[in-house]
Structure formats: C-alpha cells, structure tokens
Amino acid sequence: MSQLLFPSASLTAPLMSNVGVLSAAASGLDSFITGQGGDLDRIFGRAGIDPEQLRHPALSLALTNYCQVLEEAARQSGCDNFGLRYGQQFQPQALGLLGYVGLCSETLEEALKNFAAAFPYHQHSTLIRLVDCGECYRFDYLVRHGAILDRRQDAELTMGMALNLLRHVLGRDWAPRAVTFEHARPEGWQEHVKAFGAQVQFERTCNSLLVPKRDLQGQLMPERDPTLLFLVQDVIRRLGEQSVRPSLVEEAGTQIRLALAEGEPSLELIAERLELTAAGLQRRLREEGLSFSQLVEQTRRELALHYLRQRRPISELAALLGYSETSAFSRAFRRWFGVSPRQWRGDER
Secondary structure, three states, X not given: OOOOOOOOHHHHOOOOOOOOEEHHHHOOHHHHHHHOOOOHHHHHHHHOOOHHHHHOOOOEEOHHHHXXXXXXXXXXXXXXXXXXXXXXXXXXXXXXXXXXXXXXXXXXXXXXXXXXXXXXXXXXXXXXXXXXXXXXXXXXXXXXXXXXXXXXXXXXHHHHHHHHHHHHHHOOOOOOOEEEOOOOOOOOOHHHHHHHOOEEEOOOOOEEEEEEHHHOOOOEOOOOOHHXXXXXXXXXXXXXXXXXXXXXXXXXXXXXXXXXXXXXXXXXXXXXXOOOOHHHHHHHHHHOOOOHHXXXXXXXXXXXXXXXXXXXXXXXXXXXXXXXOHHHHHHHHHHHHOOOHHHHHHHHO
C-alpha cells in the first residue's frame, strides 16, 4: 500500500463555517488563470474573491462568487472551454478533504460512493448523487442555487474532477460510457469529446457521467487508508454541520426555478418543498419585503435574460419560464424591459 501524504494543517486548523464551497475547489486557480492569459486581479475583483481565501483549503467561498469567477475567467481570458481545461489538470489530491475521502477509500466503487456522500458537506445548494442504473452507475451533478444561472464552467470543471478520480486508478485512457451537460453545446464541443473519450450530449436535465460497473470490479485504491478516511470524513462532516444555510429568498427562488418547467408555480407547491405552510412562506417573504408573486416574476425575469444570452430559441422560452403561451411571455418581457425579446437580443449584438 503506498503512503498518502496529507496536509495536516487541513485537519488541525480551527473549523470555520462553510458558506458555500470549500476553497480547495479553487486549488491552483490563480496560476491556471495566468497560464490562460487572464488578468488575475481583474477577474478576482469582478467576482468578489479575495485571493487570501484560496490559501487554506478548509476556508470557504460563497458558491455564487465561485461560479462567477470561473465564468469571468472564461470571458476575460478568451478561453471558452476554461472549466473543461481546468478540470482536466485537477487531480484528486488538489481537492483537499473531498479528494482524500475518495483516495483513502478501500475500492474505487467505494471511493465513488464516499465522494458523492461527502460532496454536500463540501459544497452547498447542489444536487450530487450516484444512481444505480443496473449495468452502470450514473454520477449526477447540478448546482441548485437560485441565484446561479451561469454555471457551465463549474459543471465542466466538476465532471473533470470526477473523471480524474476514476482515471487515478483506471488509467488516463479510461473513458465513461457517456457524458451529459445541462448547458447548450459550445462552439468548441469537439474538445469535450476528446477530453472525456466518450459521447457527449448537451442540453440535458443534469450533468452526469455514466460509469460501467464492470470497470470498477476488483479495483483497489492505491492509497487506501481506513484510519485516515474516518478522520477526513469526520472533519468534512463537522465543517458541513457548521455551514451557513442559504436565505429563505434564495431557497424559495431555487424551488421556483426548478418548478417553472412544470408550469405556473403555486404558493402551496413551493411552501411544501420548503417544508412550510403557505401562510408561513408568505409571512417569511413579507419579512424580506417580497410577495410570492414578486419572487416568481423576479425569477422569471432573471431566467429570461439568461436564456436569451445563451441564444436559446425564443419559441422555447415561454415553456421554460412556466407560461402556457408565447404571447404571455412576450407581454411580460415587454413590461419588464420595454422591448420585445427579439429586440433585446438584437441590442446585444
């Protein structure tokens, strides 16, 4: 069994509240941005990130700032596939506590399970799961924070991290059976196919890797260490227990966004998903200076601009935003911005 060198400061430093994502997720980000030709000060400044936050892997960043810095780095450096390339070089050790949860596991199959189980403590407002699909496991990942709409770079980075955990044991030429992303197909999509060595599909409901079970059979982790695994799992769990929960407005906005594809979201439905009564949700929103209908409209307005910037066909937007007719969406958009969706997008060119 090979010896695993672990940065002991990560285990002995005082535990602080995790406000979004542990800063190990941005390990080496500064040097990678510079290597891609980006202006580090400008990118961090626009994303509201203090570089000192990245110096300790158990400190944390707001998830909104983390996703924003990746998107800003892609724009400012001119590297549209920034997250994909950053993820390709992101080895499990660089992920800090979460990476070692996988590396210290007994087998590769257990590493995947332990990685997925620990991820919610590492990063909040996120769907992460390992789904048994018979012959395969499906590793799903999706940011569910209502305020984060631009998250393509984060998705490609995270899929790269998961891929590298598997390739750590199976070799650099191993490929999943399939890969999916929720975002639209980028211009340089051939690079994604090459990076994963598999079929890559876009505009799906979730970001995922499909992993054949037979590839995992009998695969031991080279650095397996049950004692260190127990210690790391305990530390990351305690970090998660001290986490700062999203505000009610953020949580309600997230649930509204998820419900819009099913039609007009009702107060009762959203309250139920938040484990509140309808009256209780109304009261809590009033305390924040909002009504439920105002929050629905605000969420729709933000999503409308997001989809237009993504160049989604305007004919699809009504259904995505929970409107029964395109005309209802067009009237709402004109009320918000004083122009039609087509005119607004024309102004963007």
